[in-house]
Amino acid sequence: MIDFSKFNNIISLTSYFNTEAKCKQAIIESRWTDGDIVCPICGEHHCKKRTDGRYHCNACGQNFSCLVGTIFENTKLPLIKWFVAMYLISSHKKGISSYQLSRDIDVTQSTAWYMLQKIRNLYPQSDSEAFEGTVECDEVYIGGKEKWKHKSMRTPHTQGRSTKTKTPVFGMMERSTIINANGDAENITYVHAFVVENTNRVTLQPIIQRFVVEGSRVITDELNAYNGLSEKGYIHAIVNHGAAEYAHGDIFTNSIEGFWSHFRRMITGCYHDVSDAHLQSYINEAVYRWNTRKMDESQRFAHMFEISIGLVRRWTDIKLGLMAA
Ligand SMILES: [Zn+2]
Secondary structure, eight states: OOOGGGOSSHHHHHHHSOSHHHHHHHHHHHHSTTSOOOOTTTOOSSOEEOTTSOEEOTTTOOEEOTTTTSTTTTOOSOHHHHHHHHHHHHHOTTOOOHHHHHHHHTOOHHHHHHHHHHHHTTOOOOTTSOBOSEEEEEEEEEOOOGGGSOGGGSOTTOSSSOOSSSEEEEEEEEEEEEEOTTSOEEEEEEEEEEEOSOOOHHHHHHHHHHHBOTTOEEEEOSOGGGTTTGGGTOEEEEOOGGGTOOOBTTBOOHHHHHHHHHHHHHIIIIIOOOOHHHHHHHHHHHHHHHHTTTSOHHHHHHHHHHHHTTOOOOHHHHHHHHHHO
16 A cells, blocks of 8 residues: 555655556555455455456456546556646645646646546535534626626625625534644534525525534524524524624624635635636535645545545545544
């Protein structure tokens, strides 16, 4: 097995992965840790290597390469370009634009854009691990060019909570504690965020029920959409933003607001404008960045590498990884 902890900068990464064969070897060793090559088509064990470097399955008769089922399947690019792209994406705290990536790894801007999309989509947010304890919920409106439009051109009533030109995004944030490398308790937050059609009760509450364990304390603002959460088994605490109340002891939504500003900075600083069709991918990237921000470069790369080859990693694994670090 490759020791990913040595990849703490781009030099160590590129000097190790200096041939295509070494890149493939890393994939093979990580996918099939005990050397037993399992057929990705039918699941048969002990597939044999062919002289062309691919594998042959005696059960289903298919030949396959080590890239089948990974994000590198059918790629025409050298694998090192993918690895460097993944490294750059995981280490740039504010994201990386397709223009920047195209210059960094010498590919066209459209290729860089395609790679970024592929890598972003490695992080679908799953409800397999719901949040618990104290969870802040909040909604924001992203996009819209109203601010820069002349007054006479603005769509009426688009300021504040309106979905006429902006897209609503709903987020949930768990306040958690981990034991860090020094053995100290450390506060940490994890987030889930989704583009939603609107911020009505029928839209938001099922998402809360899916991603937040019953019995948790849910902190929201005074939006009507959150009415009735207590009847659904949650301890519902409300921050009254309308009355200029921003915190009441530990009842606040400031942590998730921190995530929204992180997301806004990522969009305005790096991606400038994002179409609705791709907004969720960018949110997934921001969520990934937030949830892994306590990891170092090599841990984050190791984690991204594992998902890129189809290994399932969950947030609790990240939490455990942090504790073990
Ligand atoms: Zn097979």
